[in-house]
Amino acid sequence: MPAPDLIEVRRYGGGGPLVALLHGGPGAPGSMVSLAWELAGGFTVLEPLQRRSGGAPLTVARHVEDLAVVLPEGAALVGWSWGAMLALSFAAAHPGRAHSLALVGCGTYDAADREVYERALVMRLGEGSLRRVEELRRRMAGAAGAQGDRLLAALGRLMEEAQAYDALPETGDPVRVDRQGHEETWGDVLRLQAEGVEPAAFAAIT
Known part of the structure; x- marks a missing residue:
């Protein structure tokens, strides 16, 4: 178990280059486990499980500093979706800490790109799945607690x-x-974009 205020980090493999997998969501810890096992044969794999809600509202900065505490220097960061965005935020806040970045399906940084993403998503989902997505989004608006999680x-x-x-x-x-x-973190993502902080801050990445 991690110390009281540290996030949990799962470890896989035991030899080879160090790789840290940053999951998507936000709010979907554990969603990189299949990739972790796939890479474990040739890498030392770390899977940080991002902080859950329940204390102070979650922010991008809090997630970044959580990683700064638990990740050793020199790890390659592999981020999926929101995890790719977090990898960029971490690398900008801590230049030189990560060996390299691999960004898979990185999230968007402005309204125009989000519109392009939504159009592509509609094409890929198909009519039946699209109706299901709309229904889930509608139901989530009035849900809380475990029901909202489901x-x-x-x-x-x-x-x-x-x-x-x-x-x-x-x-x-x-x-x-x-x-x-998810909602706390994504709200902060949008705030940073609206204030012009990100992606401008990524110029610091080395």
């Missing part, structure tokens, strides 16, 4: 089906979805 998990599965290519088999390990953490 709805976000269902939405995440649909989104992953639309975005993934040649997906790895699931391991059976549960994804600990945190809808409140």
Whole structure:
């Protein structure tokens, strides 16, 4: 178990270059476990499980500093979706700490790109799945607690089906979805963009 205020970090493998996998969501810790096992044969893999909601509202800066505490220097960062955005934020705040970045399906940084993403998503989902996405989003608006977590998990599965290519088999390990953490963190992502902080800050990445 981690110390009281440290995030949990799962470790896989035991030899080879050091790789840290940053999951998407926000609020979907555990969603990189299939890739972690896939890489474990040739790498030392760390899977940080991002902080859950329940204390002070979650922010990008809090997630960045959580990583700064638990990740050793020189790890390659592999981020998926929101995790790719977090990798960029971490590398900008701590230049030189990461060996390299691999950004997979990185999130968007302005309204125009989000519109392009939504159009592509509509094309990939198909009519039936699109109706299901709209229904889940509508139900999430009035949901809280465990019900909100379940709805976000269902939405995440649909989104992953639309975005993934040649997906790895699931391991059976549960994804600990945190809808409140998702909303708190994503709200801060949008604030940083509206204030012009990100992506401008990424110029510091070395």
